[in-house]
Amino acid sequence: EPEVTQTPSHQVTQMGQEVILRCVPISNHLYFYWYRQILGQKVEFLVSFYNNEISEKSEIFDDQFSVERPDGSNFTLKIRSTKLEDSAMYFCASSIRVANSPLHFGNGTRLTVT
């Protein structure tokens, strides 16, 4: 069964550094998402992306964050200048349609900012 793949599985970075988290969504899916889960907290929405544009973003998704689909298969989340509070599991997801279509999640990248 096709799945969403994320790399790396674990990323350690120093505060103030830039990180790029990578995702390969399911190949025929058109809608892409990033979510995150801080340890002990709920899974929370960051951003949705369709047709090379951000469709919706949460308050968390400030100017430090950006997303890109650099080619036909990858979907990336960039954090420009990481903070300690960015430490979390970051999940990429994709869906075939926007409505009445389940999101399929990857297994996440654990980001640790020291």
Place this chain on the structure above:
Amino acid sequence: DQQVKQNSPSLSVQEGRISILNCDYTNSMFDYFLWYKKYPAEGPTFLISISSIKDKNEDGRFTVFLNKSAKHLSLHIVPSQPGDSAVYFCVPAGGTSYGKLTFGQGTILTVHP
């Protein structure tokens, strides 16, 4: 703003028996409901969904029931297996956004051999 509530934080069931997980929602704009299961340090795994035009959807051991008038859903797992032990999330969608899912605290299901 708790638009979805899973009132049981945990549920313990014997292997082979039925597991019933319940969920209540408040926003009548929701018209699509998903159930996810999640293991620690892994992504949510989609289990089953139901559209508001239906009151039941079945997929193998998993059945979801929707009572729109009561704004209530339940997920039935029969028979329960130890591998089903995980956190289960009832996730409603619809209204102005389908992709912006809101995950609550979930219900921790433990299936004992």
